[in-house]
Amino acid sequence: MEIRSVSTILSVTVTQKEGRERMVFYFKARPEAGEYTIFMGLDKYENEDLIKFGFPQDIWFHVDKMSSAHVYLRLPKGQTIDDIPEGVLEDCAQLVKANSIQGNKVNNISIVYTPWQNLKKTASMEVGQVGFHDQKMVRTMKVEKRMNEIVNRLNKTKIERKPDLKAEREAVNASEIAERKHQLRDKKRQDELEKLEKERQAELRSYKNLMVAEKMTSNKDTASASKSVQEIEDDFM
Missing domain, CATH: 1.10.287 (Helix Hairpins)
Structure with missing residues (x-):
């Protein structure tokens, strides 16, 4: 029986993780707010892809200082982070809280969110880990407690895709x-x-x-202003 080293086994495991199909979950925000899509990856490997291949109109959400899912809101084209309806922000915040093992158990947590383009990824960071280019572009909102009616409504719209x-x-x-x-x-x-x-x-x-x-002259004016041949000859006499 072939015996492989631990390092070889770990290498195979990582390769299998990297080569598998990515699972992403999509949700619909409250319909009265308009057409807003919320999505998140299954785990840190999907998060890595979502960080890498995000859209300019994506807004990233995460529980502050705790482990949680990376939740994204895809804005309609032309909108910015300042245009997000309050109800849609609440949907995103509740979904992040519900998908944080620690954050789901406690009250009064903070949710940070920022445009996808502000996410910073360096070679030294672990899989799924992310930083920011500009801390001033990071916003914070408080979530007092989990609201099951919001989380349940969102979960009813959940669709699994392998994009x-x-x-x-x-x-x-x-x-x-x-x-x-x-x-x-x-x-x-x-x-x-x-x-x-x-x-x-x-x-x-x-x-x-x-x-x-004032600058125009008629033929009559031109004729009267010009000397005749006889007059010119008389001048020389």
Whole structure:
């Protein structure tokens, strides 16, 4: 029977973890608030992928100073962290608390949340561990106690998926690049139209200046101002 070292076994275990399909749980926030999707990974390995392949409009939630699930809120395009409805914030906070072993047992805990782009990951950090680029962008909210009616409502909407997070992120990148190109084309066209309009207006102003009455002369004025041939000859006599 082949005997493998502990290090080999650990290596195989990690490889199996890294190669498995990722499970992500999706929830729907309270319907009266609009279309908001909340999601979280099964464990720290999914959290690692969610950190790596997040969307610019994602907001990250976690129990402060305690172990908990990494919960994300995907905002509709154009919204920011300042636009999150109070009820949706409460949904996210309750879901984080409910998925924290320690945080679920105590009252009056703090939830921290920040835009996905503010998450910082370094090579020295453990799997699923994260820091922040700018502490000023991290917000805190208090949760007095678990509210089962909120947690139960969210759990009824839970859907399990095994998404290709990398492919989803690449699709978003491609869409953003295409949109920027379209915007640049529109801006270039608008700039060209504005340039043509400026040139037309300048031409009109120039023409109007030529047509000012004080600067115009009639054929009669020209004839009276000019000397005749006979008059010029008389001048030389």
